[in-house]
Amino acid sequence: MRILTAIFTLLLIAQTAFAQNAYKKPGQANLREMDREIRKYMRDNNIPGGLVAVAKGGKLDFVRTYGKSNVELDVDVDENHVFEIGSISKQFVAAAAMLQVEEGKLNLDDKIEKYLPNLPSEWVGVTVKQLFNHTSGIPDYEEIYTYDVYRLRMTPEDIIKIASGRPVDFEPGQGWYYSNTGHYLASMIVERVDGMPIGKVLESRIFEPLGMSQTRFADPEAIIMGRAEGYWVNRNGELINRNATETSSTLGAGGLLSSAADMAKWDHALYGNDLLSEESKKIMWETTILPDGRDMEYGLGWDLELDRGLKTTNHSGQVAGFVAYFSRYIDEDVAVIVFLNRYRVSSRTVKDIMLNYIMPGS
Incomplete structure (x- = not known):
């Protein structure tokens, strides 16, 4: 029995050591093969341009760029270009909320009507935390109005009217359903607490302190250096333009754009305590367990799941002209x-192609 126990312990140690050393920076030959697979996926799906990168220790380990950032002007994708990141935006609002919690300005268990008094009566009783982890039961305005809502100038009253046109999906805390409305309302609460627009909140609390100078809300009217254009295809499969996301239609539910270098800085900041305390990160990355025992593998603005046996905090993003993926392999x-x-x-498909080359043993 002692021998078996010793063997089991050694195997466990070996597995742990392997899991913590799964990453392998590809050589030039493997990078070229990875490029070939990604380009094929892009070609098969009429994707004009793309960028993939790996960050380690706060710096970019490598960046690969493909195709056109702007088709009409024939501009190649550059590693410094900025792309809309869709729902990856949610994690930044969650982090800002946790900073407010640390300062005693916000309580995640507060009822949302404390901050937003003029809400539909069906929504009364929802907590701030339930907005962030998709257990509020408040219908998703994007699902009702489609992604085209992100191309329109909207007021909070417009968003609330759209979402309240459908009954709640379930009683607060009794189910799980992805709701951009929840994160829109959460952004409004973060705004109210700090007394400034969500863009200014994120800039002052996160982007400026971390040196994330290229991360901001998309804003179609703003002049943004290195902004990639977004595209779709029409019914004939022809590429068409998609205008940039309107900040007012998303707030922190999905309105940011960023660069690879800025996302590397963000990743690095989440390992230390300079931005968020360990307790705040623990709360943010605590998985959501429903009353029936189901584990939704979702925290506050983050997906929490194993990817090829590796622990991750991640999120995908999609808006009218872009998709994105950001996955942190913790160990x-x-x-x-x-x-x-x-x-x-599918940004996930491209991520999976990359994993075949950067974590071949996983």
């Missing part, structure tokens, strides 16, 4: 970044 101190400038394609 590796490695993050994978995928930006593609076409709507309704």
